[in-house]
Amino acid sequence: MNQDIHEYLAELEDIPGTRVFTARRARQGYHLNQFAMSLMKPENRERWKADERAYLDEWPMSEEQKQAVLARDYNRCLDLGGNVYFLAKVFSTDGLSFAEAVSTMTDMTFPEYREMMLNGGRSAEGNRSIKANRAAAGAADQQGGY
Amino acid sequence: MARITAGVGSSHVPLLGVAVDQGKTGDDYFGPIFAGYEWTREWEKREKPDVVILVYNDHASAFDASIIPTFAIGCGERYKPADEGWGPRAVPDVEGHADLAWHIAQSLILDDFDMTIINEMDVDHGLTVPLSMMFGQPEAWPTKVIPLAVNVVTYPVPSGNRCWALGEGIARAVASFPEDLNVQIWGTGGMSHQLQGPRAGLLNREWDTKFMDLLVGDSQAARAIPHIEYLRETGSEGIEMVMWLIMRGALGRETKLLHRHYHIPCSNTAIGHIVLDPAE
Numbered sequence A: 001m002n003q004d005i006h007e008y009l010a011e012l013e014d015i016p017g018t019r020v021f022t023a024r025r026a027r028q029g030y031h032l033n034q035f036a037m038s039l040m041k042p043e044n045r046e047r048w049k050a051d052e053r054a055y056l057d058e059w060p061m062s063e064e065q066k067q068a069v070l071a072r073d074y075n076r077c078l079d080l081g082g083n084v085y086f087l088a089k090v091f092s093t094d095g096l097s098f099a100e101a102v103s104t105m106t107d108m109t110f111p112e113y114r115e116m117m118l119n120g121g122r123s124a125e126g127n128r129s130i131k132a133n134r135a136a137a138g139a140a141d142q143q144g145g146y
Numbered sequence B: 001m002a003r004i005t006a007g008v009g010s011s012h013v014p015l016l017g018v019a020v021d022q023g024k025t026g027d028d029y030f031g032p033i034f035a036g037y038e039w040t041r042e043w044e045k046r047e048k049p050d051v052v053i054l055v056y057n058d059h060a061s062a063f064d065a066s067i068i069p070t071f072a073i074g075c076g077e078r079y080k081p082a083d084e085g086w087g088p089r090a091v092p093d094v095e096g097h098a099d100l101a102w103h104i105a106q107s108l109i110l111d112d113f114d115m116t117i118i119n120e121m122d123v124d125h126g127l128t129v130p131l132s133m134m135f136g137q138p139e140a141w142p143t144k145v146i147p148l149a150v151n152v153v154t155y156p157v158p159s160g161n162r163c164w165a166l167g168e169g170i171a172r173a174v175a176s177f178p179e180d181l182n183v184q185i186w187g188t189g190g191m192s193h194q195l196q197g198p199r200a201g202l203l204n205r206e207w208d209t210k211f212m213d214l215l216v217g218d219s220q221a222a223r224a225i226p227h228i229e230y231l232r233e234t235g236s237e238g239i240e241m242v243m244w245l246i247m248r249g250a251l252g253r254e255t256k257l258l259h260r261h262y263h264i265p266c267s268n269t270a271i272g273h274i275v276l277d278p279a280e
Ligand SMILES: [Fe+2]
Pocket: B012, B057, B059, B126, B189, B190, B240
């Protein structure tokens, strides 16, 4: 099971619409995730709700991270090192269910997302590899050219 | 002598705990899921395990980002249900088995597995939901529990092969414990699901079915499944299924299928569970 670490990490970046929580993201998002974790305590939730910006300013987070949290832009939070189990403390505090919060990261409304799940979920077909999708798109373009 | 008498693989979706706690287990949405567990609940009533080694992962409840143990074993006397942000579940405290847990911890370390030892922690839905699925709503859980927490969140998580080998080590450790105990091992989490990003909502019935097939009989093929395959085929959170391989590894060379069930969806997730006997 000896795999080259560079190949291993490169593969993790080849999945469409997915940010695997690698060490790089864990480092980048450390304070973002620890901030989110702090909302586990009711007294912190109260202070957060009273003044979100002031609460965020207590944490050594980047301005981008703070803006992403304030906007509840969870894809942006993931890009900046957030992890969904930590971010869950933010959307739970907002009173959102896991499924509803997750749906905001897709291109669907919550009812559309729920419908997709009831119908068997999103297929892995065409969602496995960025490289493979690019190659397939390239091949299709070429075919169209002939 | 203590012995591992059976293994269970099961999803641990938090919404199932909500369904139990709010009495919704018979409604249209949850009914088919709980019906699938009925056989297993009856079977557990007959089996009466003394101890369950419960392999699960913490979801930013007991552990924050400051310490990330790859394999951690609970050696405490008891554990409280965690407050996951909306108050702790109204389920009984979990009673540990400190003697057996410390015996396993020591044995594993001597067997080259560098375990983290936990004396105090709260346990989240990863651990309490499977208990609810197998035992319903008793006054007290009918078994002692040894929590075994695995990092399946921050990469690299342990390989399937390492998980399987840890299971083998746990089986050796249990077999050398002098007290006569009926021990089960449960691997929890999964099955296919992705909770993040534009690809969220991915489910893969075909792959999940194949994975369950691989746990029955004498095949060792599942231990070689690389992380990237779980990620591509089962969504970013499907990686939790490596925890089922700790259970499978602990059952020895060959297993016999007692029961399996699969249902889509529960919230964002494919629900599956399997009950296995070690075939001796
Ligand atoms: Fe989980």
